[in-house]
Amino acid sequence: MxxxxxxxxxxxxxxxxxxxxxxxxxxxxxxxxxxxxxxxxxxxxxxxxxxxxxxxxxxxxxxxxxxxxxxxxxxxxxxxxxxxxxxxxxxxxxxxxxxxxxxxxxxxxxxxxxxxxxxxxxxxxxxxxxxxxxxxxxxxxxxxxxxxxxxxxxxxxxxxxxxxxxxxxxxxxxxxxxxxxxxxxxxxxxxxxxxxxxxxxxxxxxxxxxxxxxxxxxxxxxxKVDKTPAAIQQKGRLASIPPGIRVLLVEDNIQVLHFAEQLLDDLGCKTVCASDATEALALLQEQAFDLVFTDIVMPGLSGIDLARQLHIRAPGLPVLLATGHSDQLVGEERAHLRVLSKPYGAETLSAAIGDLSLKPQCSRNRMVE
Ligand SMILES: Nc1ncnc2c1ncn2[C@@H]1O[C@H](COP(=O)(O)OP(=O)(O)OP(=O)(O)O)[C@@H](O)[C@H]1O
Ligand SMILES: [Mg+2]
CATH class of the missing domain: 3.30.565.10 (Histidine kinase-like ATPase, C-terminal domain)
Structure with a gap:
């Protein structure tokens, strides 16, 4: 001790x-x-x-x-x-x-x-x-x-x-x-x-x-080692996201929102932004998305609340959560949801999206009433 x-x-x-x-x-x-x-x-x-x-x-x-x-x-x-x-x-x-x-x-x-x-x-x-x-x-x-x-x-x-x-x-x-x-x-x-x-x-x-x-x-x-540097491996990884993935980005902080939107654009995603969960839910009724990428801590409904609703109303729709704290998710939910630690950058974000193995244009991911 x-x-x-x-x-x-x-x-x-x-x-x-x-x-x-x-x-x-x-x-x-x-x-x-x-x-x-x-x-x-x-x-x-x-x-x-x-x-x-x-x-x-x-x-x-x-x-x-x-x-x-x-x-x-x-x-x-x-x-x-x-x-x-x-x-x-x-x-x-x-x-x-x-x-x-x-x-x-x-x-x-x-x-x-x-x-x-x-x-x-x-x-x-x-x-x-x-x-x-x-x-x-x-x-x-x-x-x-x-x-x-x-x-x-x-x-x-x-x-x-x-x-x-x-x-x-x-x-x-x-x-x-x-x-x-x-x-x-x-x-x-x-x-x-x-x-x-x-x-x-x-x-x-x-x-x-x-x-x-x-x-x-x-x-x-x-x-000395005789392996390929990680940066080169990472490049392959950045390319592994299929182009044209439709992402709904939910973030209340305007700076982080712009930053994340830029990153997603750079990764070849088509991004639509919402500044809270309510706005996100409204957008989800109008359009189909391949991924929802949401902050956890937001005024009103949290990212976790949003994920819970989507789990019921759009079961096939992958949700990626961003958080600065590691312990906001408990038990069973941890297994369903992907969590990305803040602050994130292009590499970690692309790796997290890559891990979801998304396929673009699967319009089944539209939310049901
Ligand atoms: N380049 C250097 N030239 C002269 N003395 C050095 C040099 N690097 C380290 N030292 C000596 O070694 C000591 C220990 O260095 P160390 O970096 O571990 O701690 P520190 O610099 O005193 O404090 P800290 O790095 O935690 O702010 C220093 O206090 C200094 O006496
Ligand atoms: Mg020193």
Whole structure:
């Protein structure tokens, strides 16, 4: 029990810490957006950054939930070289102008199987450490290279700064949870623990070499894999929805409604929107649909109420529910209904729709009186 409590304490601390990093990115971008003379192209990029980071934060919450349910993390095959530019983009914002950031893809094939969110968190943690070690500015290089780890081919990610470096005593303890040399309130000492834990769990290792005044290199070694990256598999998946599926989208929040409508359009669906369940029921009497995609929490009838009614009045009509909470559905209903966690994106939405194996134009799905 004591061990479990300790693990939970470390995990929640770690998540709080990671959230702070993500909030730094969001805050930085929001700050930039306040500038009145910002070119449109930059504005779009900052907004993009915020959106991606929010996605990451939501994945983090799902990790926390996964932990409470004792579910494993989700490894995916990714190519590190492809991620370098995206990291640079995100990091340049949170590092400040005094730090010259560069990336270099020296590894020939950089495919590894890791949980992408954990990896991004690790890189962010390392970059924040580098920033803190260079208060007067400096250089930060993130480079992939081919390597060998325990006799197997591996990819190394070297994160090198030109900062203050570390003493022997510090170096000996850096991977300990809660070890920090930073003042109270500035460091929790969990950044490198996360990196260490991430690398170990991915069958790799994290190493540091550093000398006082000479800068620091953090190396994350990960085993290479010979599989196709998930992004490419996903593309196949996006295409697996038959074109022209008629979707009734029910969502009370106008922003989410527009967003979801856009996603559905991009996936080739024909979308009709309703802003509540009552409007949805009226539309269902007039037209046939292949799928109802509805938010759960709405004023008036909820998405679950709507699904219950449709279960009786249009039994063949698939319903996909969207929710930010995992426990709104109980017992038997769980088996009938498909639930998509919010916030969702094109990939998760298309995967959820793909899983329903819909066939378009089956007009039997019209609601009976
Ligand atoms: N790039 C670096 N250069 C110099 N010292 C470093 C570097 N990275 C880590 N350290 C040292 O290792 C300690 C532990 O790092 P770690 O990232 O685990 O925690 P932290 O940065 O102190 O706090 P947190 O990351 O939780 O905000 C730091 O306090 C610092 O003394
Ligand atoms: Mg740190």
């Amino acid at each position: 004591a061990k479990k409590l300790q693990a939970i304490g470390e995990l929640t601390g770690g998540v709080a810490h990671d959230f702070n990093n993500l909030l730094t990115v969001i805050g930085g971008a929001a700050e930039m957006l306040k500038k009145v003379d910002l070119p449109e192209e930059k504005r779009a990029r900052y907004i993009d950054n915020i959106a991606t980071t929010v996605e990451r934060a939501s994945t983090l919450t799902s990790h926390l939930l996964a932990f409470s349910r004792r579910r494993a993390i989700r490894p995916e095959v990714i190519d590190l070289n492809i991620h370098l530019d995206a990291w640079a983009e995100i990091l340049s914002r949170s590092l400040g102008s005094g730090i010259a950031l560069s990336v270099k893809a020296s590894a020939k094939n950089a495919r590894v199987e890791v949980d992408p969110t954990e990896l991004e968190t690790a890189v962010l943690n390392a970059a924040v450490n580098a920033r803190d070690a260079m208060p007067g500015g400096g250089e930060l290089l993130i480079e992939t290279r081919d390597a060998i780890h325990e006799g197997h081919v591996a990819v190394a990610i070297d994160i090198t700064d030109t900062g203050i470096g570390m003493s022997e005593e510090t170096l000996a303890r850096v991977f300990e949870p809660f070890f920090t040399t930073k003042p109270m309130g500035e460091g929790t000492g969990l950044g490198l623990s996360q990196i260490h834990g991430f690398a170990a769990q991915a069958s790799g290792i994290a190493q540091i070499s550093s000398r006082v005044g000479m800068g620091t290199t953090l190396t994350i070694l990960l085993p």
